[in-house]
Amino acid sequence: MIRALAVAGLAIAAPIGAAAHQLVVFASVDCEAVTVEAKFSNGRVTQQGDVRVLDGENNLLTTLQLESDGTARVALDSVDHTSGLLIEVDTGSHDNYWIVTPEDIARKCGS
Amino acid sequence: MKRRFLTASLATLIAAAPALAHYGMIIPNDPMISQQDGRSVALTMSFSHPFEMDGMILETPVSFSVTHEGATTDLLGSLQGATVMEEQGYTLDYPLERPGTYIFAMEPQPYWEPAEDAFIIHYTKTYVTAYGDDEGWDTELGLKTEVVPLTKPFGLWEHNVFQGIIKLDGEPVPYAEVEVEFFNEDLAATAPDELMITQTVKADADGVFTYAPPAAGWWGFAALNTADYTITEEGSGEEKAVELGAVIWVHFEEWTGR
Numbered sequence: 483m484i485r486a487l488a489v490a491g492l493a494i495a496a497p498i499g500a501a502a503h504q505l506v507v508f509a510s511v512d513c514e515a516v517t518v519e520a521k522f523s524n525g526r527v528t529q530q531g532d533v534r535v536l537d538g539e540n541n542l543l544t545t546l547q548l549e550s551d552g553t554a555r556v557a558l559d560s561v562d563h564t565s566g567l568l569i570e571v572d573t574g575s576h577d578n579y580w581i582v583t584p585e586d587i588a589r590k591c592g593s
Numbered sequence: 594m595k596r597r598f599l600t601a602s603l604a605t606l607i608a609a610a611p612a613l614a615h616y617g618m619i620i621p622n623d624p625m626i627s628q629q630d631g632r633s634v635a636l637t638m639s640f641s642h643p644f645e646m647d648g649m650i651l652e653t654p655v656s657f658s659v660t661h662e663g664a665t666t667d668l669l670g671s672l673q674g675a676t677v678m679e680e681q682g683y684t685l686d687y688p689l690e691r692p693g694t695y696i697f698a699m700e701p702q703p704y705w706e707p708a709e710d711a712f713i714i715h716y717t718k719t720y721v722t723a724y725g726d727d728e729g730w731d732t733e734l735g736l737k738t739e740v741v742p743l744t745k746p747f748g749l750w751e752h753n754v755f756q757g758i759i760k761l762d763g764e765p766v767p768y769a770e771v772e773v774e775f776f777n778e779d780l781a782a783t784a785p786d787e788l789m790i791t792q793t794v795k796a797d798a799d800g801v802f803t804y805a806p807p808a809a810g811w812w813g814f815a816a817l818n819t820a821d822y823t824i825t826e827e828g829s830g831e832e833k834a835v836e837l838g839a840v841i842w843v844h845f846e847e848w849t850g851r
Contacts, residue, residue: 506726508692525728578725581628 505576509569511558513591516582518554520571527552531573538565538584563587614772614791615704616643616813617651617717617840619697624747624844626689626723633689634721636697638672639682640704643776643813644790648678655700657685660734662693692726698734703824703835712824715815715838720746735763738839740771740816743801751809751845758800759816759839765800769816773804776811776842809847815840 503524509516516535520528531548535556543561548554548571561567567582622635640651657669672683689695698718706713716736727748733741740757749755759769773792775782784790796802796816806812820835 504725506692506724508724508726510691521726523725523727580724586632 505571505573505578507569507571507578507580509567509580509582511582511587511590513558513587515558516556516567516569518548518556518569518571518580520548520552520573520578522576528571528573531571534570534572535561536568536570537562538568540568543567558587614642614774614815615649615706615713615715615838616641616774616815617699617701617715617838618643618776618813619699619717619719619842620776620811621697621719621721624719624721626721628724633686634695634723636685636687637675637677637682638684638699639677639680640701640715641678641680642774643811644774644782644784646678646777646780648680648682649704650681651677651683652681652702652704654683655702657683657699658697659687660696660698660732661691662729665734668697689721689723692724692728693722694727694729694732695721695723696729696732696734697721698736700736705826705833706836709836711834711836712826713836713838714820715840717838717840717842719842722747733760736839737762738816738818738837740814740839740841742841742843746841746843749843749845750848752805752807752848753845754803754805755812755814755843755845756801756803757814757816757841759796759802759818760800761818761837761839766796766816766818767798767800769796769800769802769818770794771796771802771804772815772817773806774813774815775806775808776813778810782808806845809845811842811844813840813842 503522506523507520509518518533529550533546533554535543537543546554566584570579618639620637626634640649658665658667672685675682675684700716703712703714716738730745731742738761743756759766771794794802794804816839818837820837823832824835826833
C-alpha cells in the first residue's frame with residue numbers, strides 16, 4: 483500500500499492511519515546515520531516490524547528489522563541518499579512511512 | 594434641556610454596552626503539522642478582539658515558551674516583531690525536530706484597561722501536533738492559570754464539544770466563567786446581536802466547562818478570574834484589580850462528510 487503512494491519527487495500524499503491506534507513512524511538524521519523510530523499512537527513501542535529503505539526513485543535499497551525498542555539504524559554511507567530516502571515500517575497489521583529529504587540530510591550535515 | 598438629557602442617557606447606554614472581549618492569541622499556520630507540511634510551524638502572536646479583527650498592541654511578552662516531551666524552552670528572544678491586525682504583534686517560525694505535541698505559551702505584560710478599572714493578564718497557549726504523534730496533548734504546563742484540555746485540542750470536527758478544566762494556582766476553579774470567541778479571520782461571520790460576539794459558559798463544580806462551536810475555524814476560550822493581588826496604576830497611583838485569563842486557542846476542522 484505504501485509504495486503505491488509513489489515517491490515521485492518525494493512529494494506524496496499524507497499518510498492515512500488504517501487502525502484505531504495508528505503506527506507513528508519517524509526518522510532523524512545525524513549526518514552519519516538515519517535512526518528510524520516506530521511506535522503506536524497509544525504510546526506503546528513497536529517491538530517488531532520490517533523496515534524497508536527506498537530511494538527517491540522508489541528503488542529498494544535495503545531491508546532490516548526493528549529492534550525491540552522500536553528503532554532501527556541505517557548508516558548513510560551504506561545507501562545512496564542523494565534523492566532522499568523513503569523509510570517504510572510494516573508490522574504486518576499496521577504500516578506507515580517517513581520521508582528523509584535531501585534537505586533533511588543537508589541541514590544536519592551543515593551543507 | 595430635554596435633548597441634553599437624552600444625549601447624556603444615550604452616552605450612558607453606550608458606555609454600558611458590553612465591553613469587547615480581549616484575547617491574547619497564539620495562532621499557528623496549522624495545528625497538525627504532517628511531514629508533508631515541512632519541518633516547522635509558523636506562529637502569529639497578537640492581542641485583539643478576534644471576532645471584530647480589532648487589533649491592540651501586544652507589548653513584548655513577559656515570557657514565551659514551548660513545551661515538548663516535558664521540556665520547556667524559552668523562545669522569547671526568537672520572536673520577530675510583526676504587524677498583526679494593524680497593531681504590534683509577533684511571529685515565530687519554530688522548527689519541529691521530533692514528533693509529538695508542542696505547547697506554545699505566552700505570558701503578556703499586564704494590560705491596563707481603564708474601562709474595566711483593572712489590569713488584564715491573559716496566559717495564552719495553543720497546542721500543535723507534529724508528524725502524526727499526538728502524545729502530550731493533555732499536558733498541563735503549571736501556569737498561574739490555564740485551561741487543561743480534557744478533549745484533544747486539535748483534530749476536532751466542527752460541532753464537536755471541547756472540554757477543559759480551568760485551573761488557578763494548580764487547582765480547579767468551580768463555576769468559573771469562560772468567554773468564547775471566534776477568530777473571524779475573513780470577517781465573514783456576523784453577529785445578530787453584540788451578545789453573540791462573545792459567548793459565555795460556566796464551569797461546573799469541578800471546574801470543567803464544555804462548548805461546541807457552530808463552525809470550523811479557530812476558537813478562543815478565556816477563563817477569567819480575579820487575582821489575589823493588585824497592581825499599582827501609574828496614572829492614579831492606586832492599587833487596581835487584576836483579571837487573570839487562562840486562554841486556549843483550539844482549531845475545529847470542517848466536516849468533510851455529508
